[in-house]
Amino acid sequence: MSFDKFQGTQDYIVSAELRDAVNVAISLERPLLIRGEPGTGKTLLSKSIAKALDKPIVNWHVKSTTRAQEGLYIYDTVQRLNDSRFGGGDVENVAHYIKLGPLGQAFDAKERVILLIDEIDKADIEFPNDLLNELDEMSFRIRETGRLVKAVERPIIIITSNAEKELPDAFLRRCIFHYISFPSSEMMKEIIKVHFPKIEEELMTQALLKFYWLREQPEVRKKPSTSELMDWLGALQRAGMSTENLKGNFPFLGVLLKKEADLVGIEKRVN
Amino acid sequence: MRGIPVSLTELLLLIEALQKGHADSNLVVFYGLARSILVKKVEHFDIYDRVFAEFFKDIEFPAEMMTQIQDDLLDWLKDPKTFEGLENREGQEHDLDELRRMFEERLNEQKERHDGGNKWVGTGGTSPFGHGGKNPAGIRIGGPGGGRSAVQIAMDRRFNNLRSDLVLDVRQFSSALRRLRILSKDGQVEELDVDETIDKTAQNAGEIELVFSKPRKNQVKLLLLCDVGGSMNPYSRTTSLLFSAAHQAQHFKQFKSYYFHNCPYGKLYSDMSRREAVNTEDVLKNLDSSWRCIIVGDAAMAPYELMDAGGMLDFSSMNRDTGLIWLQRILEKVPRSVWLNPDPVRYWNSSYTARIISQLYPMFPFTLSGIDDAIAELRKR
Incomplete structure (x- = not known):
């Protein structure tokens, strides 16, 4: 197959299914939509892909107030108005007041980049729909200047979602989807070894x-x-x-349980 | 595909992926590939697994593949070391040469798949040939060994607990409720209206005049009524989840919730133990057709509770109007109302009152997908 193949990186353990999904998305030039429990490494995945393929990464962290337009470009009218009134800046040149958003930057890049659209479900329900055309065409036109921003190299798009909101079907149809399940204990051991290369096998198992x-x-x-x-x-x-300390004892429970009620309930049972 | 929404686009994409060789002629890879392209919701993974297992479990292997398998087996037989544990086992019933001869004979005789039984090559039997079987000195053919087959992976049904009709928590309710909104401009002035600002500024001979406009706000007002006690007790946890989700939801223009027992009559209750009562009439007075109403209840009661005056279960009070009349009154005030029924859909028809009520109110199962459908119904203008 003649495309950059993702195999995971040393510090990011990837399941075979996820690896295949990434490669399919890259090869078919479709956005890859990743869902999964918090803490399963959804966001880290794009970093790992960027590292493995040696490509720059553009981050777009979506918030509840984020609008699709901001991803393309922002026309800073207030600045221009201010400049025209009080002087300063290149007021005649509209392009001077156009700032490309993350999506615009990714399209405009000279080389292929990884575009991470993080937590897409945080935004308005219509948000993904507003991006459909741009993601399909990988291009958009800046109304104010008439300039066409078109991707020379289609970026590799990774989208993460916590499923807070349902994503629209039309949007889903265009994506490759993968759900990161919580790692099995086998896989977790591999992950641990990445972070703690010297850990004792017995302690880890316990x-x-x-x-x-x-x-x-x-x-x-x-x-x-x-x-x-x-x-x-x-x-x-x-x-x-040591392993001995773990027997019949559950130290540092507060590190694992963040909710007061959880902590109190379990603490009573184990210690 | 059994409730998995798959479009032509996705099918074509899958074909494209297959043409590019992504399935690697491997069923396990194909399982993941087809799922990542065709199925976009975890809630549908379990259906996919079932369909996959059903479709591929009886798959017949093409003739050339069959010869391939035979050759592999004969190669294994030439090298007995690959049969782990075989040589150490006591009570071997066939020696290797004999086994090999029998196997070739039998493979040629056999015309079809066999599972169970004691002679043919297949799975789960006591014949010396096959896999998953119990013959202490047999030949294992295919089956699990290192990797697992795609059908087995599918048969695990790992995503069973992610099915949308099973899992419900507050967050999921909130997500469902968040879709209940109809936007229009309202509220505090907040956003800069650029066109208007430029216009005004130009009229002002270049002196900047900023114009702000109103952002769009959700216009939905929601009334939530919930049956508590009696036959609803098994569902009390789920209903309380819906209530907390609705209370947490900040996006409704107005929100009110009340409880009732079996059927709403002249009084509604603001607490679950039904101590603090309000007059249903007073509640209805403050509503208009811009409201939406969700009623949660199993709609299963004795017919007189719905149809007779004085039929209400709480004998300390007396209802002059029947439950049905009250239900109609609510509907007149709030025409966009839906009923969520936690009982499995198959029971609805066997309850007389549920049948009557479902003729009045569009009735949906009290599951995530049911709530989605109910909210779609409520969003209709």
Whole structure:
């Protein structure tokens, strides 16, 4: 196959299914939509792809107030008005007041870039629909100057979503979709080894047993995620905990459980 | 495809991907590939798994592939070391040469797939040939070994608990409720109206005059009525989730919620234990047709509770008007009303009152997809 192939990177462990999905998206030039629990590495994925393929990355963090237009370009009318009234700036030149947004930058780039549209579901429900045409054509026209911004190299687009809002069907149809499941304990071991190369096998196994047990408890409202596990292992190591200490004891529970009610409930049962 | 919305675009995309060789002639890769292109919601993964397993479980392998399998097996047989644990096992019933001869014979005799049984090459039986079986000295053909087959992966149904008709939490309710909005310009002045500003500024001979306009606001007013107690007890957790989601939702122009038992009559209650009552009439007085109403209840009660005056279950009070009349009154005030029923759809028809009520109110199952449909109904102007 004649395209850049993504294989994961040393510090980002990727499942075979996710790896295939990334490669399909790259090869078919479709946006890749990633969903999954918090802490499963949705955002990190794009960084890993950028690193593996050695391409620059453009980030677009979507907020509740973000509008599609901001991704393309912003025409700073207020600045221009101000300049025309009080002098300063190149008022005659409209282009001077046009600033490309993340999508515009990604299209305008000389080489192929990775465009991360992070947490697309945070924005207005209509937001994804407003981007359909631009994502299809990979181009848009700046109304004020008539300039056409067109991607020479179609960017690799990674979109993440926490499923806070339903995404419109028309938008979904254009995407390749992947759901990052919570890592199995096998895969988690690999991830841990990336972060803690020197960890003892026995300690890791014991810690994982406790960690997955905790995630299974129905009264835990906010299940601990990968990043919390890493913090916890870090805490265990720094405190010089050994496998012995873990037996019949659940130290540093507060690192894993962030909700007061969760912590109190579980604390009573384990310690 | 059994409720997975797949469009032509996606099918063509899958074909394109196959042409580019992404499936790698491997069913496991194909499983992931087809899913990433065809299925866009985790809620549909389980349906996909079931369809996939159903479609591929009886797949017949083409003749050339069959010979390939035979050759592989014969190669294995030439090198007994690849049969792990075989040589150590006691009570071997066939020696290797005999086994190999029998296998070739049997493979040629066999015309079809066999699962179970004790002679043919297949799965799950006691014949010495096949996989997943129990013959202590048999030949395992294909099946799991290192990797897992796509059908097995699909049969695991790992995404079962992500089905939309099963999982509900506050956040999901909130997402569903957030779709209930109709926007129009209203509220505090906030946004700079550029066109108007330029216009005014030009008229002002270049002296800047800023003009602000009103941002769009949600116009939806929501009334939520909920059946509590009795047959609704098993659903109390889910209904309370919906209530907290609705209370958290900041985007309604107005929001009111009340409880009732079995059927709303002259009184509605502002608490779950039904101590603080308000007159239904007073509630209705403050409503108009710009409101929307969601009623949650199993709609299952004794017929007299709905149809008779004085039929209400709480005997301490007496209703002059029947429950049905009250339901009609609510509907007259708030024509855009829906009913969410937590009972499985198959029970609806067997309840007389549920049948009657569903003729009045569009009735939807109290699941995520049911709520989505109900909200789509409410969004109709």
